[in-house]
Amino acid sequence: MPQNIQDRLIGQREVIKCRLKKLKGKQKQVKTKSTAMRESIMKKYEEIRRVLEEDCRITLSLLEMEETATIQALENLIEKNCVLLKDIEIQLNEGLMESGMQSGDRVTLYEDRVLELLTATEPGLIKLDEAKADQLLGLTNNLLLFIRSQTPIAKRLLKSYYTEVSLDPTTAHPKLIISSAGDCATFTDVWQDVPEQEGRFDTTLNVLSLQCWNSGHHYWEVDVSGKIYWELGLTYPSIPRKGQKEDCWLGRHAESWCLEYFDGDYNAWHGGTAHPLPISSCFHKIGILCSFPGGLVTFLGVDSMMPLFSFCAGTFTDSLHLALCPGHDLQGTNSKPIKICQS
Template identity: 80%
Template sequence: MEQHNIQDHLIRQKELIKYRLKKLNDKQNEIKSKSLVMRENTMKKYKEMQRVLEEDCRITLSLLEIEETATVHALDDLIDTNCVLLKDIELQLNQGLMDNGLKPVERVITMFDNRVQELLRTTDPGLVKLDEAKADQLLGLTNNLLLFIRSQIPIAKRLLKTYSTEVILDPTTAHPKLIISSAGDCATFTDVWQDVPEDKGRFDTTLNVLSLQSWDSGRHYWEIDVSEKLYWELGLTYPSISRKGQKEDCWLGRHADSWCLEYFDGDYNAWHGGTAHPLPISTCFRRIGILCSFYGGLVTFLGVDSMTPLYSFCTGTFTDALHLALCPGHDLQGTNSKPIKICQS
């Protein structure tokens, strides 16, 4: 190829790359713009819900306060009536029973007896009541609203559930000291070395097991039950993860082929590429969620109990299919004997 032809060819290649870069930058700006709009619209809806609830709360409390004001005022009137008669009696006592000699004793006693009896009849505290039945009804309606809201949130969990992907564990990959349930949803450590067939895909040192399925596109979400466990590891891995020997390449997250969340005795660490990322979290979650998005090269771990984001790996682009990977850990003298289980709902 002549020199000028080579130059023309390279110039065309250069222009192709420049055009692709422009498209990539445009796409990046488009995603940022769309994401901003989605966040702003979502925030507006939450603020609107907050305003609606605050206004409803204001109205409800106002009605309760109005009734309180009315009943307190009614009691004030009754108290005043009692105070008037009390003063009259005290005045009569100070003046003497004969009221300067103009009234006989019996007449004075009878007059005050009648007034006192009438007062006791008309100022019975039981006559003044709050509408507690209506108040209880309001409280019940409020509680029902609270229960409904709680049933609908976290909204993020309802969204993630739409990405739920069926998965079962592959017993041919499980370390011989792991018992895999017949349903393929549970891994339990045992001190007894299981009589299992030799398999090139079986882990022989680390207590790992992989999913039978693998995924190379789309978005996927799983929840793992780790309740009552002192130690566990879970994550995603390429099928190329080492399976044999003592080297750390067999451990989840200790190389570039896998992403892992590890829990041990209250401490969380996210692992990838041999680097640990300690997490400032003290909550002992009963369920851990894993979200994987091939569109964004994303692996996110969440504490499902409160939908708390724990750690996210933004890998850019996955280079192979991914398997779910679990490690229930040793039983640690019975303190970690519970299984690690995939939640199917």
């Protein structure tokens, strides 16, 4: 090999080695930052747990202390009744209740003592402070409602990213009916009389959003209830739209990211590679998060806010459209529409 060519190859080898070193350094940096973020969040949740446990301890201690005092007061009243009862039984057992004025006076004395005792030990005199207890229960319930209103935290965050979107009927396959509001796509076996458009899909049952985005965070939820097949995701405008090529399908090339569901099985698609998901749940709503700062496309099962799969593109090279495919009706088993949920 000529020396100059060998030198050039060595130079290229060093360039690649340098890039590998930087990539591995970046990988380590990402892991370090992610670990630190997880630990910080876990510490906050631990602090929340400790605060709630301490507040619960204080509240229960107050109630237990008042319960102890009330029980003790009742014990004292019970003791007074037992003492007088025992005294009367002694009188009966020892036969001291003889006839005559003396015994009558003694009976009168006991009757007075019993009457006094019954008045002093009326159970209704001992009460729990139920009004305060009800207030504590009410405050506890308010705290629960507030916590529920703030959780799941991830859902609150995603909702803050919600972006208005509508479907573009000029991109829809002729066998798709797009609602007038642009939020719903329904398959029909009748070929629609629609204008021929350069951007219209003519084989795959896709439709794109009218809007596209190239920065920020965006989140949508799609209702897929009652369906056994669908595809949804994000795509660059350059996705092929004509012909039988698989490139027109979502996720079958490097220009789109897709989550597919068919008869109980979920697959995440990108670059023609399927990622089977070990999920047994059938979600009624699917969330799609697009993060331009992170170059991320994330899918979630909205029903339980379960993260399903994330793609990391690093940096998006073009703007992105939301893309939906409701699929064929499959002999009536998949006739339900696919619908974008409102915020």
